[in-house]
Amino acid sequence: MVAIATATEASSLRIADLSKSFAVPGDPYARQLALDGISFLLAAGELVSLIGPSGCGKSTLLRLIAGLDSPDSGELFVGSEAIISPSAERGLVFQDPNLFPWLTVRRNIEAGLVARGVLREKRHEVEEFMRLVGLEGFANAYPHHLSGGMAQRVALARALINHPKVLLLDEPLGALDAFTRMRMQDEVLRLWQARRTTMFLVTHDIDESIYMSDRIMIMTPRPGRIDQIIPITLDRPRDRSSSDFLRLRSDILELLHFAGSPNE
Amino acid sequence: MLLFWEILGVSIVLSIAQSFWAGLRQRMRHMWPIFTAAILLLGLWDMITSGFHLLPLPYFPGPAAVLRSLISDRGLLADSTWHSLALLLSGYTLGVIVGLVSGVCIGWSTSVRYWGMPLLKVVGPIPATAWIPLAMVVAPSALVSAAGLIALAVWFPVTMLTASGVSNTRASYLDVARTLGAGRAYLIFRVAIPAAVPNIFIGLFMGLGASFLTLVVAESVGVKSGLGWYVSWAQGWAEYGKVFAALVIMAAFFSTVMTLLFKLRDRVLVWQKGMIKW
Numbered sequence: 119m120v121a122i123a124t125a126t127e128a129s130s131l132r133i134a135d136l137s138k139s140f141a142v143p144g145d146p147y148a149r150q151l152a153l154d155g156i157s158f159l160l161a162a163g164e165l166v167s168l169i170g171p172s173g174c175g176k177s178t179l180l181r182l183i184a185g186l187d188s189p190d191s192g193e194l195f196v197g198s199e200a201i202i203s204p205s206a207e208r209g210l211v212f213q214d215p216n217l218f219p220w221l222t223v224r225r226n227i228e229a230g231l232v233a234r235g236v237l238r239e240k241r242h243e244v245e246e247f248m249r250l251v252g253l254e255g256f257a258n259a260y261p262h263h264l265s266g267g268m269a270q271r272v273a274l275a276r277a278l279i280n281h282p283k284v285l286l287l288d289e290p291l292g293a294l295d296a297f298t299r300m301r302m303q304d305e306v307l308r309l310w311q312a313r314r315t316t317m318f319l320v321t322h323d324i325d326e327s328i329y330m331s332d333r334i335m336i337m338t339p340r341p342g343r344i345d346q347i348i349p350i351t352l353d354r355p356r357d358r359s360s361s362d363f364l365r366l367r368s369d370i371l372e373l374l375h376f377a378g379s380p381n382e
Numbered sequence: 383m384l385l386f387w388e389i390l391g392v393s394i395v396l397s398i399a400q401s402f403w404a405g406l407r408q409r410m411r412h413m414w415p416i417f418t419a420a421i422l423l424l425g426l427w428d429m430i431t432s433g434f435h436l437l438p439l440p441y442f443p444g445p446a447a448v449l450r451s452l453i454s455d456r457g458l459l460a461d462s463t464w465h466s467l468a469l470l471l472s473g474y475t476l477g478v479i480v481g482l483v484s485g486v487c488i489g490w491s492t493s494v495r496y497w498g499m500p501l502l503k504v505v506g507p508i509p510a511t512a513w514i515p516l517a518m519v520v521a522p523s524a525l526v527s528a529a530g531l532i533a534l535a536v537w538f539p540v541t542m543l544t545a546s547g548v549s550n551t552r553a554s555y556l557d558v559a560r561t562l563g564a565g566r567a568y569l570i571f572r573v574a575i576p577a578a579v580p581n582i583f584i585g586l587f588m589g590l591g592a593s594f595l596t597l598v599v600a601e602s603v604g605v606k607s608g609l610g611w612y613v614s615w616a617q618g619w620a621e622y623g624k625v626f627a628a629l630v631i632m633a634a635f636f637s638t639v640m641t642l643l644f645k646l647r648d649r650v651l652v653w654q655k656g657m658i659k660w
Contacts, residue, residue: 181557184557184560184561185560185561186557186560186561204557204560204561205561205563206561206562206563208561209561209562210557210558210561212554212558214554216552216554216555216557216558218555218573218576219653219654220576220577220579220653221576221653222653229559229562229572230562230563232568232572233559233562233563233564233565233568233572234562234563260652260653260655261653262653262654276562277561277562280562280563286561
């Protein structure tokens with residue numbers, strides 16, 4: 119485990135013994151355990167990804183961290199503050215950018231400032247964040263005019279303008295084509311290196327998780343448990359075709375293959 | 383030979399003008415079949431009525447008689463149109479405001495929905511005109527009761543569509559807003575209501591249709607002014623030229639109001655451009 123000093127750092131994320139179950143549709147008495155005793159720690163400024171088969175509770179975990187759902191048991195902390203409700207401290211970017219279609223790009227990026235009632239003081243930052251994600255020319259475009267990659271950049275800028283302590287990414291690049299996806303991975307890394315926001319990335323793309331993260335957590339399905347935590351020590355920028363990269367990739371593939379089967 | 387020279391004159395002027403004015407030419411190229419059909423229909427109407435007397439008089443006057451009534455009674459018609467407009471706007475505005483407020487409350491709050499929805503479902507479908515006997519007893523004047531009935535007719539569809547739009551706001555929009563630091567006011571006024579606007583406009587259009595109907599009925603039974611009153615008054619004197627003249631005015635009046643609402647929608651829903659097809 120990481121030292122206690124890091125655990126109390128303002129933008130670290132600590133999850134302790136988290137469990138969550140859901141009602142089973144059609145059966146009033148049965149409950150399906152989605153997450154079972156999840157514990158981990160993200161140090162401040164760390165980029166950690168979570169991979170696992172679909173339906174293993176990755177998104178459920180992210181919703182709990184975001185504060186959009188509450189757990190059956192267990193605790194969640196950002197720094198020393200317990201997570202009890204959604205907050206601008208924990209930004210969330212989904213696979214679908216979920217831009218507000220009735221707002222222009224600029225107004226979408228401003229949304230967090232308006233919601234917190236600080237637009238007047240912070241208006242100058244809007245330009246800065248539009249520049250940061252390379253959208254200066256699109257300030258007055260409506261979301262339905264944007265390509266998938268551009269829309270996701272807006273979503274990133276919209277989350278980052280609140281200077282969240284933790285940025286939660288729920289398969290944010292999952293809907294993009296392979297080329298856009300690789301470009302956006304570099305983009306997210308650039309934002310991360312520039313801002314040192316703690317990032318928690320849920321993905322089902324092994325290459326993406328190796329390319330981007332400091333550590334990879336592998337989750338088993340039903341009920342979701344953290345099965346392995348793999349530190350990635352490759353130097354950045356990483357080479358997707360290096361032998362170390364490929365070796366990690368086959369290791370993780372193997373782990374994922376066996377992770378689902380109770381006989382192993 | 384009604385309007386023959388007028389139509390001929392306008393055609394000649396237009397055909398000369400279009401060779402200088404490209405915009406007009408574009409428009410005429412698109413519109414000429416409609417114009418032709420309209421002129422032919424007018425001619426057909428003239429032939430059936432004034433020409434061969436195929437329809438009984440005085441119930442079916444020819445276009446010339448209707449035009450004569452339009453011109454000779456223009457003062458009263460203008461006055462009636464003005465009264466109808468004032469009554470329509472006051473009733474419609476009231477209905478829209480109350481409908482939006484009740485729709486947002488029912489759509490957003492589960493407890494308001496629990497109590498409000500049954501009331502809405504039972505009272506709403508009653509045609510507003512069915513309340514006329516009661517409204518005339520309760521309201522201080524016929525004008526007030528008519529405005530109230532129009533408001534009632536508008537209120538129901540606006541409430542229904544607003545409530546469904548608000549309650550069907552995509553959950554992920556609300557989730558995103560929460561993680562951006564939004565409080566309840568932001569969620570209602572800047573997420574749920576904007577998301578419901580396409581629905582709200584459907585309610586506004588349905589309400590507008592209902593308000594025309596209620597306006598005309600209310601004017602012909604209680605209110606002593608407006609186009610609805612004018613029609614029944616002219617019918618009482620068997621002046622069917624005037625009845626048709628009022629119908630012509632109504633067609634122009636109502637379709638203008640409808641067009642204005644379409645224009646408003648196109649402006650408000652500019653973010654949907656290319657997505658809506660009605």
